[in-house]
Amino acid sequence: MTETGFEYSNLSGRETGPFVRTASLLLPGVRRVQAQVAPYAHAWERHNREAVAASGPLWVVLGDSMSQGVGASAFDRGWVGQLAESLPGHRLVNLSVYGGRVADVVDRQIPAMESLGTAPDLVTVVIGSNDLFSRRYRPLLPASLAQMLALLPRGSVVGSQPGGQPASLEFNRQVDEAAAAGHVRVAEFRDPRMRSWRGRLSSDHFHPNDAGYAGMAEIVGEAVARR
Known part of the structure; x- marks a missing residue:
């Protein structure tokens, strides 16, 4: 495949937070996973340039580190790469960024998707964990999420949030409301299959x-099939 001039960084450009920096110094498992961040981002950048130059149905991925496959044995063994195996013929453009928040989808990822000049046949979005974990950004999440849902193409697949915390419940209420209106489809991470992560976490005990990631691919794949 011939590469195009499409340029997009799968790195946020932000410094890693103090907690992760400290944990990387103290815990080898965290350090191993953090060492994947830049190489996986650059691998997706190369993949994206090739996909933009190719032909066929276009699948655009929006999201955070879980959509980059951080924690997996290779960049394409996360849920995105595993789901891609069941979507033959699709050209995959992955615009996710490590540490991504809903505002990043609105400000960077959706504009990059629109710059492709081709309407995507499929859009998947798994985002929100970093907003929910942050005391600073959690209060801003409802407004950012409403903006993101309004901007997404009709029929986009959006992942729900597990857990029963008030902010997670509000996130899911907004996504469910958009789904009831026929605007998005829900990748149901509230599914009982997502409750136990025993044996399914990487060495940092956070990323899958x-x-x-195979379990996540199954959940997202079920939502994709509900066309």
Whole structure:
């Protein structure tokens, strides 16, 4: 495939937070996973340039580190790469960024998708964890999410949030409301299959490993099939 001039960085450009920096110094498992961040981002950048130059149905991925496959054995063994195996013929453009928040989808990722000049046949979005974990950004999440949902193409697949915390419940209420209006489809991470992560986490005990990502791919794949 011939590459185009499409240029997009799968790195946020922000410094890693103090907690992760400290944990990387103290915990080898965290350090191993953090060492994947830049190489996986650059691998997706190369993949994206090739996909833009190719032909066929276009699948655009929006999201955070879980859509980059951080924690998996290779960049394409996360849920995105595993789901791609069941979507033959699709050209995949992955615009996710490590540490991504809903505002990043609105400000960077959706504009990059629109710059492709081709309407995507499929858009998947798994985002929100970093907003929910942050005391600073959690209060801003409802407004950012409403903006993102309004901008997404009709029929986009959006992942729900597990857990019963008030902010997660509000996130899901907004996504469910958009789904009821026929605007999005929900990748149901509230599914009981997502409750146990025993044996499915990487060495940082946060990001999934290949097995954990296989479960996510199954959930997102079910939503994709509901066309």
